[in-house]
Amino acid sequence: MRETSILKKIERDRADMSGAEQKVASFILDNAHLVPNMTTGDLSRKADVSEATVIRFCKTIGIGSYKSFKLTLVKELSNTSIGVNDFSLLQSKDTPYELFNKVTHVNRGALEAAASALDKRELNKAIEALHGAGTILFYGVGGSAAAAVDGHYKFAKLGFHAMMTPDFHFMLSIASHLKKGDVFIAISTSGKTKDVLELARFAKSREATVIAITNLGKSPLYKEADITLGTPMVEHENRIGSIASKMVQMNMIDALYIGTFHKVGANVEEPYKKASETAARLKR
Numbered sequence: 001m002r003e004t005s006i007l008k009k010i011e012r013d014r015a016d017m018s019g020a021e022q023k024v025a026s027f028i029l030d031n032a033h034l035v036p037n038m039t040t041g042d043l044s045r046k047a048d049v050s051e052a053t054v055i056r057f058c059k060t061i062g063i064g065s066y067k068s069f070k071l072t073l074v075k076e077l078s079n080t081s082i083g084v085n086d087f088s089l090l091q092s093k094d095t096p097y098e099l100f101n102k103v104t105h106v107n108r109g110a111l112e113a114a115a116s117a118l119d120k121r122e123l124n125k126a127i128e129a130l131h132g133a134g135t136i137l138f139y140g141v142g143g144s145a146a147a148a149v150d151g152h153y154k155f156a157k158l159g160f161h162a163m164m165t166p167d168f169h170f171m172l173s174i175a176s177h178l179k180k181g182d183v184f185i186a187i188s189t190s191g192k193t194k195d196v197l198e199l200a201r202f203a204k205s206r207e208a209t210v211i212a213i214t215n216l217g218k219s220p221l222y223k224e225a226d227i228t229l230g231t232p233m234v235e236h237e238n239r240i241g242s243i244a245s246k247m248v249q250m251n252m253i254d255a256l257y258i259g260t261f262h263k264v265g266a267n268v269e270e271p272y273k274k275a276s277e278t279a280a281r282l283k284r
Contacts (some may be wrong), residue, residue, distance in 0.1 A: 005076050006061070006063075006069075006072050006073055006076055007028075007029065007032060007073075007076065009061055009062075010025050010028060010029060010061060011025075011029060013025075013060075013061065014026070014029075017057070017060060018053075018056075020049045020050070020053040021049075021053060021056060021057045021060055023047045023048060023049050023053075024043065024047045024049055024053060024054055024057040025057065026047075027043070027046055027047040028043075028073075031046075032073065033102070033105045033109075034105075035070065035073055036070050036073055036074040036105075036108070036109040036112055036113070037105075037108055037109065037112065040054045040055065040066050043066075054066060067116060068116075070112065070113075070116070071113050071116045071117070071232065074109035074110065074112060074113045074232075103243065106243060106244045107243070107244055107247040109244075110232070110244035110245070110247055110248050111247060111248065111251055113232040113248075114231055114232055114248045114251060114252070116232070117216055117230055117231060117232045118229065118230065119228070119229075119230065122227055122228055122229055122230075123229065123255065123259070125227050126211050126227050126229060126256060126259075127256065127259040127260055127263070129183050129209045129211065129226075129227060130155070130160075130183055130211075130256060130259075130260045131260055131263045131264065132181060133160065133181060133182055133183040133209075134160075134161060134179075134181060134182055135160075135161045135162075135163075135177070135178060135179075135182040135183070136151075136155050136160050136161070136162045136163075136182070136183045136184075136185065137162075137163055137164070137171065137174060137175060137178070137182075137183070137184045137185065137203070137208075138151040138152050138155075138162070138163070138164040138185045138187065139164065139171055139184070139185070139186055139187065139195075139196060139199050140186070140187035140188060140196065140249075141166065141188075141193055141195055141196065142193075142242065143189070143242025143245065143246045144187040144188050144189060144193075144196075144213075144242070144246070144249060145164075145166055146242075146246055146249075146250070147187050147213070147246065147249035147250050147252070147253050148164045148185070148187050149164050150250060150253050151164065151185060151187075151253045151256070151257070152164035154253065154254075154257040155257065155260070157268075157272075158257075158260060158261060158264055158268055159264070159267070159268055159271065168195045168199070171199060172199065172202065175199060175202055175203050175206065175208075176202075176206065178203055178206040178207075178208040179206060179207060179208065180207040180208070181208075181209075182206075182208040182209070183208060183209050183210075183211060184199070184200060184203035184208045184209070184210050184211070185210075185211045185212075185213065185256075186199065186200040186203075186210060186211070186212050186213070186214070186221055186225065187212075187213045187214070187249055188212075188213075188214050188219070188221050189214065189215060189231075189242060189245040189249070190214075190215060190219065191212070191214035191215055191219025191220050191221030191222050192219070192220055192221075193221075196221060197220060197221055197224065200212065200221060200224050200225065201224060204224070204226070209226050209227065210224065210225045210226045210227070211225060211226070211227045211228075211229065212224065212225030212227070212228050212229065213229045213231060213249055213252050213253075214228070214229075214230070214231065215230065215231055215232070215233050216230035216231065216232060216233070229252055231245070231248045231249065231252065232248070
């Protein structure tokens, strides 16, 4: 773990803290994986201190709020100490059940970090754009393709002309028919994937609205998009697979789907029922 990590800082500065703050520090160092899912009340009870002490502890280590501390911690845990998403996994002696618990902690923590990172105004703008769209295209490669496929299926069920294909040249042909009011949803963890960037730029040239689901801040895709649904950095680029990042992307697709369904639900209630009845009959 890097010397600049938050856990290293807590360990290094613990001796200079007050007695109550040291209790908080000790609990966090011994149970770091549990903390992202704990409230200030939970942590204060576990450390046997007041909630005010938890807040003072965060300020002592240079973080303004407990919420910001959890966001910082979950990024660190997802990237390093849990060790389920890079080749350090090969060195562990964990049982399958222990690995299951670690994966669960990583995913749960990543979702909590995503909730903290999301700009509600951008989410509202995305829902409005989708509600008024004639055509919605989803695109992602690698692990991000799973979220794109899921988005295609979900929005097609709502009656939209929605589509996803992993074939870059085919998607380019489809995107050439986009027009003002249509939506292109570009999904990329790093925001640096060339194919995704090129298609996003092409969609903008067709006057479609580009919605990006990508990492906050430094992502080139984040800067290119009309609407940015920023996700926290929860994984290294050198990883064995998209685990936490894929969970965050799928969760974002679900949020867009439910938000849009809330607006158009009355129009699709009857088709949904007809499809469900037919599917149930075919199962007999």
